[in-house]
Amino acid sequence: MISHTEYRAVVEFLHREALLADEARYAEWLALWTDDGVYWVPATTDPAADPDKHLSHIYDNRGRLETRIKLLLTGHRYSQEPASRMRRLVSNIEAAPAENGELVAESNFALAELAIQAKREMHWWVGRTTHRLRRVGGELKMCRKKVVLVNAAEPLPNLSFLI
Amino acid sequence: MSSPSPNGTIDYTALVHDDRIHASLYTDPRIFDDEMERIFRRGWVFVGHDSEIPSAGDFVTRRVGTEPVIMVRGKDGDVSVFVNRCMHRGTMVCPADRGSARTFTCPYHGWTYDISGELLGVPYPGGYAAFDKSAHGLTRAPRLSSYRGFVFASLSPAGISLAEHLGSATRLIDRSCDLSPAGEVELTAGWVKHRCAANWKALPENDSDGYHLGFVHRALFSTVRSQYQRVVGDERAIKAVVRDWGNGHIEIDWSPGYQGPFEWLGGVSGSAVADFVAALERRDGAEVTRRRLLGGPAHALIFPNLFLGETNIAIVEPVSVEECVHWHTPMFLTGVPEFRSRLLRMAEAGMGPASFLMPEDLLVASRNQLGLHARTAVWLELGRGLNRERVDAEGRTVSHVTDETTNRALWRHYRTVMTEA
Numbered sequence: 061m062i063s064h065t066e067y068r069a070v071v072e073f074l075h076r077e078a079l080l081a082d083e084a085r086y087a088e089w090l091a092l093w094t095d096d097g098v099y100w101v102p103a104t105t106d107p108a109a110d111p112d113k114h115l116s117h118i119y120d121n122r123g124r125l126e127t128r129i130k131l132l133l134t135g136h137r138y139s140q141e142p143a144s145r146m147r148r149l150v151s152n153i154e155a156a157p158a159e160n161g162e163l164v165a166e167s168n169f170a171l172a173e174l175a176i177q178a179k180r181e182m183h184w185w186v187g188r189t190t191h192r193l194r195r196v197g198g199e200l201k202m203c204r205k206k207v208v209l210v211n212a213a214e215p216l217p218n219l220s221f222l223i
Numbered sequence: 224m225s226s227p228s229p230n231g232t233i234d235y236t237a238l239v240h241d242d243r244i245h246a247s248l249y250t251d252p253r254i255f256d257d258e259m260e261r262i263f264r265r266g267w268v269f270v271g272h273d274s275e276i277p278s279a280g281d282f283v284t285r286r287v288g289t290e291p292v293i294m295v296r297g298k299d300g301d302v303s304v305f306v307n308r309c310m311h312r313g314t315m316v317c318p319a320d321r322g323s324a325r326t327f328t329c330p331y332h333g334w335t336y337d338i339s340g341e342l343l344g345v346p347y348p349g350g351y352a353a354f355d356k357s358a359h360g361l362t363r364a365p366r367l368s369s370y371r372g373f374v375f376a377s378l379s380p381a382g383i384s385l386a387e388h389l390g391s392a393t394r395l396i397d398r399s400c401d402l403s404p405a406g407e408v409e410l411t412a413g414w415v416k417h418r419c420a421a422n423w424k425a426l427p428e429n430d431s432d433g434y435h436l437g438f439v440h441r442a443l444f445s446t447v448r449s450q451y452q453r454v455v456g457d458e459r460a461i462k463a464v465v466r467d468w469g470n471g472h473i474e475i476d477w478s479p480g481y482q483g484p485f486e487w488l489g490g491v492s493g494s495a496v497a498d499f500v501a502a503l504e505r506r507d508g509a510e511v512t513r514r515r516l517l518g519g520p521a522h523a524l525i526f527p528n529l530f531l532g533e534t535n536i537a538i539v540e541p542v543s544v545e546e547c548v549h550w551h552t553p554m555f556l557t558g559v560p561e562f563r564s565r566l567l568r569m570a571e572a573g574m575g576p577a578s579f580l581m582p583e584d585l586l587v588a589s590r591n592q593l594g595l596h597a598r599t600a601v602w603l604e605l606g607r608g609l610n611r612e613r614v615d616a617e618g619r620t621v622s623h624v625t626d627e628t629t630n631r632a633l634w635r636h637y638r639t640v641m642t643e644a
Contacts, residue, residue, distance in 0.1 A: 101577060103413060103414075103415045103575075104413060111567070112563070112564055112567070113411075113412065113563070114412055114413045114567075115412040115413050115414070115415055115551075115552055115553060115567060115570055115571065115575075116567075116571055117415060117571070117575055117576060117577045118571065118577045119567070119568065119571055124568075124572070127446060127447055127579070128579070130446045130447075131442045131443060131446055131579060132442075134441070134442040134445055134446060135442075136441040136442035136445065137442040137582075137583070138439070138442070138583050138586050138587070139582035139583050139585070139586040140582075177586055177590075178420065178586055178589040178590045178593060179420055179589060179593065181420075213320065213416075214416065215416035215417065215418035215548040216416065216417065216418055216576045217417075217418045217420075217576060218417075218576050218582040218585060218586060219576040219577040219582070220576070220577060220582040223577075
């Protein structure tokens, strides 16, 4: 169990992260990460997925995360130029203490993306996210984010925004 | 059995010229139907790789064109490809992407087949006066053949052999496989499937287009250094070439621009690399190994749907005239497990919906698809490089990497296939 105050802080963090991703506020989103962050989007819903054996959609360490953001900031990442219009709902949030004073939060999300770069299609993205959060200088940061899409193993359209 | 072209009225010679092609090739559903018949049923189509189904009963499901198939390893160790359709009422027998099975049972009325396709049983057999189970096995792909573990099928009983289809392009497959000390590659990491709102031909064309890199991928090249950097500078300084291997097989060869070994692997070093180099040298000698490690794996299309994407293997899957899927998986080198993590991370960086390269390619392809619906302007220009391409000692046309030699070769073969008797 965690305290109500702590739970509140987790919820606010998840809402904040969702807002920054929705609004393509890339630098602010990157600032939510610790220096040892790992951002993982498996290409399967199999819980036994292993990023050292199986191909993932995303398996970024800090360096690659920064490259991902730099590309988006060039203005020439055409698959996100202009940025998709997005709003996501984050819900069913469960938070628990983890080792080393960290917190682990699980949540569901539903994201509507208007991919306006070509056909102006609406894409639905739905999945379950696991965040690992750590207090750094009094503020919560993510050191791990894993996103398991319900259709992770199906043909997906461009996923170059922040999920 | 092959049926005649369902749209025998389309004059492909009027649509495909040597230096320009007509937009309807990407938008006309009748042409798509013709292609499924002439290219994906009569021709040889890549289905999967040996390493995906190592043990008896292991299977993957795929599509040959738009036809659902099961590729399964039999008890005898041989690979079979069956049409994924119950012989009773046509239900798809196996809905899973992959797995291991002793039998395939149709969910509709319980007809059950073994992994050699034989019909084992039909519930309530009293409803048939006489029933010949042997005549109701799963339908086999009429022809199946493989090269170095790459399994190809043809849904037509007659036609040229796989060896004739591949021709000298087997050397492209060799180039990739020979990088493994065991001479084998393994496709065991699973596939990522990337949906593309464009005609399927946009993918092989783009995969072998060396002209777009500095434009479509400007964000990446202005951000990180990569082995492709040398093809986005001054036109005269670019050394990489494109090459036509015949029968629609086309290549981008980066290697003339490489200055040292392992550029294709992003540069590597350490004891694992030393062991790997030593293993290749024991097999091939120092000089051949030096050339292999400089040149790296092939970047080439094996017509129509297998893309040797350097350290990745990709499949082009047509869905409809307006939609296709690009599959990819890293190409693991048998005997070099130390490279796996790097190959996985390279695959994620280069290909797939969240990668740093392909989202731009597929975005441009989908914009192409929108533009190609125009009928006030109908031609696509493919004349680039006609002024400077040359024929090498082996009869292959070669040109500057930004030239449309590859596109022209693809379309020339396409016209042959779409018009031959």
